[in-house]
Amino acid sequence: MSDTPNTTEHRYDALHLITEEVLARYSKTPDPRLRELMLSLIKHIHSFAKEVKLTAEEWAFTMSFLEETGKWCSPGRNEFMIFSDAFGLSMLTVTQDYPRPEHATEPTLVGPFLLENAPQFAMGADISAGAAGTPMYAQGQILDIHGQPVANAVIDVWHSDDRGLYDVQDGIEENGPWARAVLTTGADGRYSFWSVLPVDYPVPQDGTAIQMLKATTGRSWRPAHLHFRIQAPGQRPLITHIFDRTSQNLYSDAVFGVRPSLIADFVPQKPGPAPDGKTMDRDFFTLQYNFVMTDALK
Amino acid sequence: MSDTPNTTEHRYDALHLITEEVLARYSKTPDPRLRELMLSLIKHIHSFAKEVKLTAEEWAFTMSFLEETGKWCSPGRNEFMIFSDAFGLSMLTVTQDYPRPEHATEPTLVGPFLLENAPQFAMGADISAGAAGTPMYAQGQILDIHGQPVANAVIDVWHSDDRGLYDVQDGIEENGPWARAVLTTGADGRYSFWSVLPVDYPVPQDGTAIQMLKATTGRSWRPAHLHFRIQAPGQRPLITHIFDRTSQNLYSDAVFGVRPSLIADFVPQKPGPAPDGKTMDRDFFTLQYNFVMTDALK
Numbered sequence: 001m002s003d004t005p006n007t008t009e010h011r012y013d014a015l016h017l018i019t020e021e022v023l024a025r026y027s028k029t030p031d032p033r034l035r036e037l038m039l040s041l042i043k044h045i046h047s048f049a050k051e052v053k054l055t056a057e058e059w060a061f062t063m064s065f066l067e068e069t070g071k072w073c074s075p076g077r078n079e080f081m082i083f084s085d086a087f088g089l090s091m092l093t094v095t096q097d098y099p100r101p102e103h104a105t106e107p108t109l110v111g112p113f114l115l116e117n118a119p120q121f122a123m124g125a126d127i128s129a130g131a132a133g134t135p136m137y138a139q140g141q142i143l144d145i146h147g148q149p150v151a152n153a154v155i156d157v158w159h160s161d162d163r164g165l166y167d168v169q170d171g172i173e174e175n176g177p178w179a180r181a182v183l184t185t186g187a188d189g190r191y192s193f194w195s196v197l198p199v200d201y202p203v204p205q206d207g208t209a210i211q212m213l214k215a216t217t218g219r220s221w222r223p224a225h226l227h228f229r230i231q232a233p234g235q236r237p238l239i240t241h242i243f244d245r246t247s248q249n250l251y252s253d254a255v256f257g258v259r260p261s262l263i264a265d266f267v268p269q270k271p272g273p274a275p276d277g278k279t280m281d282r283d284f285f286t287l288q289y290n291f292v293m294t295d296a297l298k
Numbered sequence: 299m300s301d302t303p304n305t306t307e308h309r310y311d312a313l314h315l316i317t318e319e320v321l322a323r324y325s326k327t328p329d330p331r332l333r334e335l336m337l338s339l340i341k342h343i344h345s346f347a348k349e350v351k352l353t354a355e356e357w358a359f360t361m362s363f364l365e366e367t368g369k370w371c372s373p374g375r376n377e378f379m380i381f382s383d384a385f386g387l388s389m390l391t392v393t394q395d396y397p398r399p400e401h402a403t404e405p406t407l408v409g410p411f412l413l414e415n416a417p418q419f420a421m422g423a424d425i426s427a428g429a430a431g432t433p434m435y436a437q438g439q440i441l442d443i444h445g446q447p448v449a450n451a452v453i454d455v456w457h458s459d460d461r462g463l464y465d466v467q468d469g470i471e472e473n474g475p476w477a478r479a480v481l482t483t484g485a486d487g488r489y490s491f492w493s494v495l496p497v498d499y500p501v502p503q504d505g506t507a508i509q510m511l512k513a514t515t516g517r518s519w520r521p522a523h524l525h526f527r528i529q530a531p532g533q534r535p536l537i538t539h540i541f542d543r544t545s546q547n548l549y550s551d552a553v554f555g556v557r558p559s560l561i562a563d564f565v566p567q568k569p570g571p572a573p574d575g576k577t578m579d580r581d582f583f584t585l586q587y588n589f590v591m592t593d594a595l596k
Contacts, residue, residue, distance in 0.1 A: 018393060022386035022554060029514040038514055040350045042385050044342040049390050052338045059382070059391040060408075066378035070368015080364040084357070087340050088320035092347050093357040095316060110358075216327040216336055256320060 019046045065208060072207035076168030081112040082209035085255035086217075094239075101145055104294045106259045110239045111227060113166045118156055120182045124276055126194035127181035133162035133196025135284040136266065137274050142189045142230060143292050149189025150293060153232035157181050157193065159225070164201025185232075192276060197266060197285050198224045200249050213254060220254050223247035224266075228291070235293040242289050264289050317344045363506060370505035374466030379410040380507035383553035384515075392537075399443055402592045406555045408537045409525060411464045416454055418480045422574055424492035425479035431460030431494025433582040434564065435572050440487045440528060441590050447487025448591060451530035455479055455491065457523070462499025483530075490574065495564060495583050496522045498547050511552060518552050521545030522564075526589065533591040540587050562587050 022042055029035035048054070072079035084090045090109040098107045121127050128135075138157075142150040158180040160166055167178045179198075183191055202220040203210045213220040224244040231237045243250060243263045250258055266285045274280050320340055327333035346352070370377035382388045388407040396405045419425050426433075436455075440448040456478040458464055465476045477496075481489055500518045501508045511518040522542040529535045541548060541561045548556055564583045572578050 018386055018390050018554065025515045025517060025554075028516065031513070034513060037350050037352075037356070040346050044346040044349075045385055045387055046390055048338050048342040049387055050394065051342075052335050053394060054335075054391050056391055056395045058335070059388070059395075063376055063379045063382060067368070067371045067376050070365070070371055070378075073365045073368055078361055078365050080368075081361045084361060087343055088316055089343055089347055090357070092316050092344055093352050093354055096348065096351060097354045097357075215329070215332060217323045218326065219323060256316065256323075 069208040076113055076115045078112045079207045079209055082203055085109055086209055086213055088256045091256045101294055103292055104145055105240055105291045106261050108240050108257045113168050118180045118182050119177055123183055124192045128195045129178035131161040131179040131196050136197045137194050138287040139192035140289045142185050143290055145294050150232045151185055151187045153185040153230050155183045155191055156229040158227045159198040160201050161196055162199055164199050198226055200224050200247055203254050219252050221249040222254055223249040230291055234296055236296050238293050367506040374411055374413045376410045377505045377507055380501055383407055384507055384511055386554045389554045399592055401590055402443055403536060403538055403589045404557045404559050406538050411466050416478045416480050417475055421481055422490045426493045427476035429459040429477040429494050434495045435492050436585040437490035438587045440483050441588055443592055448530045449483055449485045451483040451528055453481045453489055454527040456525045457496040458499050459494055460497055462497050496524055498522045498545050501552055517550050519547040520552055521547040528589055532594050534594050536591050
């Protein structure tokens with residue numbers, strides 16, 4: 001029993017009153033956009049918990065699981081982002097936030113492995129830095145929406161080796177980055193580089209996201225792809241992939257990232273002359289892909 | 299352009315089709331309860347992102363913020379749980395998952411600072427272990443729903459010192475635990491211990507939860523309280539607090555944990571005899587509170 005005054009704290013017997021109390025508190029958030037975000041987030045979190053009648057045991061598991069997920073984060077690997085990707089939230093956000101004129105290159109998710117300040121290479125260089133795999137020569141042009149070359153475009157490219165691993169998953173502290181580069185275009189907007197052919201790979205096998213995927217969709221593989229982030233003056237930054245058309249996992253990407261316009265031919269080549277004049281003594285692949293950027297938001 | 303066959307992966311231009319695709323994938327989750335949880339969770343996450351038109355920038359901030367939140371977790375501190383508490387999710391779950399017969403003690407949230415395997419003390423001992431504060435003697439009885447004493451009840455009690463800090467926030471690795479104990483009842487179901495008076499305190503000042511609260515509700519303080527977890531054969535585990543009726547923050551608890559039936563009198567006493575026969579040479583407080591457990595779920 002209590003002799004304290006009858007305040008709103010006394011109304012918790014009914015579940016909807018808990019939600020009302022919490023929303024009333026957060027409605028005092030000063031910033032209008034943050035207020036909008038918080039009220040919607042809390043409303044949906046409460047709706048979820050009520051809809052499924054979340055139990056104390058399930059709640060406790062979730063709290064431990066979030067803490068465990070945090071432990072799998074490291075520079076170049078954000079385990080929470082893998083969950084966002086695997087829940088389709090990343091693609092939903094990319095899709096709704098990216099006004100794309102027709103013919104502009106489609107964006108896709110950034111993925112968990114982007115590193116800022118990657119090593120810079122000269123155009124045409126071999127960026128593999130010791131990564132194992134079949135040689136691949138990629139080239140193309142960065143264009144604006146009007147078809148003009150984009151000069152001074154800063155291109156981040158990063159991808160897996162032939163084991164399906166990224167440098168951040170395999171001792172980057174000791175070995176340094178590999179298959180990861182920054183390239184800058186000249187006046188012609190052209191880019192080119194040598195590296196190794198990326199392969200299909202699963203979500204990291206040692207974290208919590210893979211546990212979730214194995215228990216749910218059973219789809220944990222990604223189709224082979226190259227990651228690109230392209231930034232240039234006057235252009236909206238473009239984050240996208242190029243996918244290998246021959247991949248077995250093209251239509252079951254664990255993170256829903258594939259778009260048809262981003263599927264390209266990684267063309268097998270016999271030993272002999274490469275497009276850049278180099279002579280190859282073994283099999284290799286070539287890729288040609290042009291990126292069309294969109295104007296920066298005003 | 300693409301010449302690949304027209305599969306479901308090709309329908310991503312419309313936002314609702316992303317959601318449909320993701321839900322279709324997770325509908326293959328083998329375990330029925332996990333399937334129910336995942337489908338509801340994903341539906342609500344997508345609804346949130348669409349409702350607020352979540353931007354790529356806001357999404358990226360959230361991903362970094364989650365990663366940062368993980369870094370503030372340590373043994374005895376789960377920063378994610380503070381968010382759950384501050385969003386009212388913890389109290390909602392406790393409320394809907396705890397069938398409470400009339401007269402049974404109300405549960406409340408566990409909070410982020412519970413440690414398993416706390417030090418065991420004899421009944422009536424001083425559990426403060428050096429924690430600073432005004433002496434407090436607490437006593438009462440553990441009863442079942444029929445009013446009978448509960449023997450062999452294992453009581454975890456943990457609380458703040460007079461700075462408003464818990465042992466896990468202040469060098470527990472070096473100093474060991476304090477104001478934290480396990481006590482076990484005898485046949486009379488009675489408990490008693492000496493410790494120090496808990497005080498009001500804010501959510502930890504060095505993590506991400508406090509950042510969120512400062513930017514939103516502006517309510518980051520908790521009213522002074524003792525934490526209890528009581529486990530006994532045949533009884534449903536009870537996790538609750540006892541709140542100090544004189545607290546300034548009783549009706550603005552940062553985590554919505556207060557229930558009127560859990561508010562009690564921490565009674566100030568002058569130097570002299572204490573309830574256990576000890577003679578005190580300074581001011582102290584006494585607390586009397588009985589806990590009524592409920593039958594274990596069948």
